[in-house]
Amino acid sequence: MSTADRRAREKARRRREILAAARQEFFERGFHHPTVDDVAARAEVSKGTIYLYFESKEEILAHLLLEGLDLLLEEMEAACEPESAQSPEQALRYLANAYLRFCQENPSYFRLIMAFDRGRFEESISRKLHSKVLNQSLRGLDLLARTVERGAELGEFHAADPWQAAGSVWASLNGVLVLMAHPLRQRLLRSDLETMFQATLDLVVRGLQDGSHR
Amino acid sequence: MSTADRRAREKARRRREILAAARQEFFERGFHHPTVDDVAARAEVSKGTIYLYFESKEEILAHLLLEGLDLLLEEMEAACEPESAQSPEQALRYLANAYLRFCQENPSYFRLIMAFDRGRFEESISRKLHSKVLNQSLRGLDLLARTVERGAELGEFHAADPWQAAGSVWASLNGVLVLMAHPLRQRLLRSDLETMFQATLDLVVRGLQDGSHR
Amino acid sequence: MSTADRRAREKARRRREILAAARQEFFERGFHHPTVDDVAARAEVSKGTIYLYFESKEEILAHLLLEGLDLLLEEMEAACEPESAQSPEQALRYLANAYLRFCQENPSYFRLIMAFDRGRFEESISRKLHSKVLNQSLRGLDLLARTVERGAELGEFHAADPWQAAGSVWASLNGVLVLMAHPLRQRLLRSDLETMFQATLDLVVRGLQDGSHR
Amino acid sequence: MSTADRRAREKARRRREILAAARQEFFERGFHHPTVDDVAARAEVSKGTIYLYFESKEEILAHLLLEGLDLLLEEMEAACEPESAQSPEQALRYLANAYLRFCQENPSYFRLIMAFDRGRFEESISRKLHSKVLNQSLRGLDLLARTVERGAELGEFHAADPWQAAGSVWASLNGVLVLMAHPLRQRLLRSDLETMFQATLDLVVRGLQDGSHR
DNA sequence: TATGAATGAGTTTTCATTCAT
DNA sequence: TATGAATGAAAACTCATTCAT
Numbered sequence: 001m002s003t004a005d006r007r008a009r010e011k012a013r014r015r016r017e018i019l020a021a022a023r024q025e026f027f028e029r030g031f032h033h034p035t036v037d038d039v040a041a042r043a044e045v046s047k048g049t050i051y052l053y054f055e056s057k058e059e060i061l062a063h064l065l066l067e068g069l070d071l072l073l074e075e076m077e078a079a080c081e082p083e084s085a086q087s088p089e090q091a092l093r094y095l096a097n098a099y100l101r102f103c104q105e106n107p108s109y110f111r112l113i114m115a116f117d118r119g120r121f122e123e124s125i126s127r128k129l130h131s132k133v134l135n136q137s138l139r140g141l142d143l144l145a146r147t148v149e150r151g152a153e154l155g156e157f158h159a160a161d162p163w164q165a166a167g168s169v170w171a172s173l174n175g176v177l178v179l180m181a182h183p184l185r186q187r188l189l190r191s192d193l194e195t196m197f198q199a200t201l202d203l204v205v206r207g208l209q210d211g212s213h214r
Numbered sequence: 215m216s217t218a219d220r221r222a223r224e225k226a227r228r229r230r231e232i233l234a235a236a237r238q239e240f241f242e243r244g245f246h247h248p249t250v251d252d253v254a255a256r257a258e259v260s261k262g263t264i265y266l267y268f269e270s271k272e273e274i275l276a277h278l279l280l281e282g283l284d285l286l287l288e289e290m291e292a293a294c295e296p297e298s299a300q301s302p303e304q305a306l307r308y309l310a311n312a313y314l315r316f317c318q319e320n321p322s323y324f325r326l327i328m329a330f331d332r333g334r335f336e337e338s339i340s341r342k343l344h345s346k347v348l349n350q351s352l353r354g355l356d357l358l359a360r361t362v363e364r365g366a367e368l369g370e371f372h373a374a375d376p377w378q379a380a381g382s383v384w385a386s387l388n389g390v391l392v393l394m395a396h397p398l399r400q401r402l403l404r405s406d407l408e409t410m411f412q413a414t415l416d417l418v419v420r421g422l423q424d425g426s427h428r
Numbered sequence: 429m430s431t432a433d434r435r436a437r438e439k440a441r442r443r444r445e446i447l448a449a450a451r452q453e454f455f456e457r458g459f460h461h462p463t464v465d466d467v468a469a470r471a472e473v474s475k476g477t478i479y480l481y482f483e484s485k486e487e488i489l490a491h492l493l494l495e496g497l498d499l500l501l502e503e504m505e506a507a508c509e510p511e512s513a514q515s516p517e518q519a520l521r522y523l524a525n526a527y528l529r530f531c532q533e534n535p536s537y538f539r540l541i542m543a544f545d546r547g548r549f550e551e552s553i554s555r556k557l558h559s560k561v562l563n564q565s566l567r568g569l570d571l572l573a574r575t576v577e578r579g580a581e582l583g584e585f586h587a588a589d590p591w592q593a594a595g596s597v598w599a600s601l602n603g604v605l606v607l608m609a610h611p612l613r614q615r616l617l618r619s620d621l622e623t624m625f626q627a628t629l630d631l632v633v634r635g636l637q638d639g640s641h642r
Numbered sequence: 643m644s645t646a647d648r649r650a651r652e653k654a655r656r657r658r659e660i661l662a663a664a665r666q667e668f669f670e671r672g673f674h675h676p677t678v679d680d681v682a683a684r685a686e687v688s689k690g691t692i693y694l695y696f697e698s699k700e701e702i703l704a705h706l707l708l709e710g711l712d713l714l715l716e717e718m719e720a721a722c723e724p725e726s727a728q729s730p731e732q733a734l735r736y737l738a739n740a741y742l743r744f745c746q747e748n749p750s751y752f753r754l755i756m757a758f759d760r761g762r763f764e765e766s767i768s769r770k771l772h773s774k775v776l777n778q779s780l781r782g783l784d785l786l787a788r789t790v791e792r793g794a795e796l797g798e799f800h801a802a803d804p805w806q807a808a809g810s811v812w813a814s815l816n817g818v819l820v821l822m823a824h825p826l827r828q829r830l831l832r833s834d835l836e837t838m839f840q841a842t843l844d845l846v847v848r849g850l851q852d853g854s855h856r
Numbered sequence: 857t858a859t860g861a862a863t864g865a866g867t868t869t870t871c872a873t874t875c876a877t
Numbered sequence: 878t879a880t881g882a883a884t885g886a887a888a889a890c891t892c893a894t895t896c897a898t
Contacts, residue, residue: 007878011878014878035870035871035872036871036872036873037871037872040881045879045880046879046880046881047872047873047880047881048873048874048875048879048880048881049878049879049880051872051873051874052878052879056872056873057871057872057873117392117395117396134398138399138402141402141403161405161413163403163404163405164403164405164409164410164413165413165417167390167393167403167405167410167413167414168386168390168410168413168414168417169417170389170393171386171389171390171392171393171394171410171414172382172385172386172389172390172414172417172418173389174389174392174393175384175385175386175387175388175389175390175392176381176382176385176386176389178331178385178388178389178392179381179384179385179388180385181331182331184348185352185381188352188355189355189377189378189381190377191375191377191378191381195378196378196381196382196385199375199378199379199381199382200381200382200385200386202421203379203382203383203386203418203421203422204386204417204418204421205421206420206421206424207416207417207418207419207420207421207424208417209424210420210421210423210424217898221859221860221861221898224861225861228861249887249888249889250888250889250890251888251889259862259863260862260863260864261863261864261889261890262862262863262864262865262890262891262892263861263862263863263864264890265889265890265891266860266861266862270889270890271888271889271890435857439857442857463891463892463893464892464893464894465892465893468860473858473859474858474859474860475859475860475893475894476858476859476860476861476894476895476896477857477858477859479893479894479895480857480858484893484894485892485893485894545820545823545824562826566827566830569830569831589833589841591831591832591833592831592833592837592838592841593841593845595818595821595827595831595833595838595841595842596814596818596838596841596842596845597845598817598821599814599817599818599820599821599822599838599842600810600813600814600817600818600842600845600846601817602817602820602821603812603813603814603815603816603817603818603820604809604810604813604814604817606759606813606816606817606820607809607812607813607816608813609759610759612776613780613809616780616783617783617805617806617809618805619803619805619806619809623806624806624809624810624813627803627806627807627809627810628809628810628813628814630849631807631810631811631814631846631849631850632814632845632846632849633849634848634849634852635844635845635846635847635848635849635852636845637852638848638849638851638852645877649877649880649881649882652882653882656882677866677867677868678867678868678869679867679868687883687884688883688884688885689868689869689884689885690869690870690871690883690884690885690886691882691883691884693868693869693870694881694882694883698868698869699867699868699869
């Protein structure tokens with residue numbers, strides 16, 4: 001067993017090393033520029049070895065994406081940790097800000113997450129991995145939905161369908177992050193990501209709190 | 215003159231034909247798959263001819279993008295046409311719905327517009343064309359901002375900075391369109407684009423109307 | 429006739445204009461870079477017109493070469509003009525220096541002449557034009573040979589075969605021009621074209637004057 | 643070790659095979675005509691493999707050039723081997739004849755060496771390779787200069803600056819080789835390379851021996 | 857005579873992936 | 878398990894020349 005164990009451990013370590021090398025390459029030089037050779041060189045293994053641990057180049061990127069999602073989820077979960085202690089609005093704001101911080105601190109992961117949406121990814125990675133990514137990417141929405149739901153139960157939010165409302169919130173925040181990713185739009189709107197993000201958050205929170213119907 | 219005229223007309227027609235062929239290829243097979251050869255074959259001209267009318271493959275895509283933006287802007291402008299006759303809320307809803315319709319009816323143009331954001335486009339098209347695209351892409355935001363401003367002046371919206379508010383609204387709507395572009399997310403949220411879009415629109419409109427501050 | 433005359437004159441003028449445009453393009457940007465389009469643009473005629481006046485791109489270059497040779501020959505002929513008035517040595521030195529001046533003042537023509545030697549020229553121009561170039565390029569040698577011959581007759585040079593001797597002289601002078609064309613070799617030999625050329629000229633003149641046989 | 647050794651050996655062999663294939667292609671069909679595909683086909687490897695062993699097409703040519711220079715230098719060094727045993731004149735003649743033989747036996751290498759002078763070579767090969775070529779191409783001149791110097795010290799040659807004199811000799815011999823490379827000029831001068839070369843060699847040797855100043 | 861639109865063969869280089877060792 | 882040599886499809890762009898008008 002001990003031998004098998006060590007083998008497995010070493011295998012896992014090697015895999016992590018390759019992933020780390022890929023992360024550096026892709027984050028430093030863009031998602032398209034680095035070649036498998038570049039990654040192999042950085043990981044100090046041969047090109048063939050890469051294919052021993054990953055099916056394809058795209059799968060490596062998918063795994064990095066998964067990493068990013070894990071990190072994001074972790075931070076979002078931490079943000080609404082002592083759940084009961086926070087008001088739903090507070091929790092919503094914490095969640096949103098956790099997302100904002102994550103994007104600011106990990107712009108490359110954010111770009112990767114956004115790139116996943118419209119990419120040839122889906123065509124070129126295994127079905128299993130693809131659904132893994134999708135699942136993970138929905139957990140954030142889930143956290144949001146639960147918070148909205150709690151707010152609705154407490155009468156603080158007016159949302160007939162918490163999932164839908166969570167979708168709206170998520171879409172709005174995401175939209176700002178994408179919108180402000182472009183420096184030119186920051187200039188045009190004479191604003192920065194931080195300000196814009198908070199303004200949008202305020203806007204949707206007010207929308208959730210206001211029960212009036214047109 | 216007649217000769218020169220006919221020449222110019224035929225040149226313009228040929229250009230349109232190439233653009234049409236490119237549109238078909240790119241919209242049917244994705245923005246990355248088709249080669250210049252494919253476009254040439256579809257347009258029934260030689261590859262060299264393509265380069266007589268367009269500087270590069272990327273410029274063709276940029277011109278398609280411009281087409282899409284023109285179309286979108288046209289529809290948005292039509293939507294708020296008899297400006298004075300509409301309440302700001304009404305105008306905002308019309309604008310938003312014009313955007314929604316456009317995206318539903320021209321999903322490929324929408325994908326192209328979204329794709330433009332993050333891409334090597336900027337590096338590979340002429341500066342002039344690039345700024346043309348940017349300019350056009352900002353006019354939608356401008357329409358929105360003017361509407362918000364009118365609402366603020368009439369006291370119907372509470373927005374200290376109309377441009378910022380317009381940015382929030384635009385970002386939110388855009389966010390929904392992107393979010394729901396993925397069928398899997400539609401399923402998960404047990405909703406469809408239409409519903410989700412209207413819900414988000416409601417949310418932000420309520421947010422604009424509600425003057426309370428937390 | 430007058431009409432035909434004018435036509436012919438205009439045709440000749442147009443031809444010269446194209447040649448002038450080609451000269452500028454090729455001399456400024458190298459013999460390989462400019463395209464037929466570039467030449468046409470410079471001459472302010474259409475590309476098709478170029479082919480009305482010249483068979484091919486290579487033929488244009490050949491005509492420029494011919495121009496260069498004409499110029500060179502003119503100067504060499506001027507150099508030994510009042511033939512009888514000069515000593516053969518003097519005449520030889522004048523001839524050589526005419527060549528040197530020509531190369532210094534028309535480095536592009538010189539490069540073109542050298543390029544003709546080893547080039548695909550021969551393959552791609554008409555036989556007639558090719559022999560015209562060859563003929564012309566031999567007239568310099570002829571001048572040299574006649575001077576050597578005169579020297580031999582006067583007993584100042586010792587040359588059993590004046591043509592052969594002229595060939596040697598010509599080859600040597602040419603060799604220096606080529607050798608010193610490269611700045612790196614100028615540096616290595618710690619000399620410049622002028623000095624080296626005169627030194628070589630001295631060397632061969634002494635060789636011609638010295639009747640000793642090993 | 644054995645494995646690594648064999649690998650290295652095979653790699654070197656493959657490289658030699660590619661170079662041999664390139665040599666055949668380039669020497670048979672001209673330096674410009676063959677494509678990388680042609681070389682690959684001749685070497686019976688895929689096109690990609692070529693680029694595994696050489697950076698570019700130009701680098702292949704540069705390596706062939708280097709081969710040629712190595713060969714030439716070898717023969718020139720052999721020619722003045724038992725240095726002390728020869729008179730300077732003898733040594734000079736041996737050197738010159740070694741050069742002549744090389745050019746006669748390896749006309750393609752000679753053409754390549756001449757072609758290197760003026761060409762886009764310098765722009766398209768690595769700096770390191772380029773200086774390697776330059777270095778090698780100067781060693782011939784160096785041998786000549788040392789011989790002339792010895793002759794000057796012994797009083798047999800009159801050369802104030804041995805390097806300059808060597809330059810003159812080298813230029814002259816080179817000039818003949820270039821001049822006579824063209825069959826048409828051989829015909830015109832009613833001479834052949836061999837005769838012309840010896841005549842020119844005689845001329846410059848006499849020039850070196852004669853100390854008179856005009 | 858002049859135009860200029862159209863052609864399309866031609867060429868280098870890249871790189872994900874495979875597979876013999 | 879690891880290597881790294883080999884593959885070969887792919888793809889954008891150029892430009893001399895032709896020819897209908």
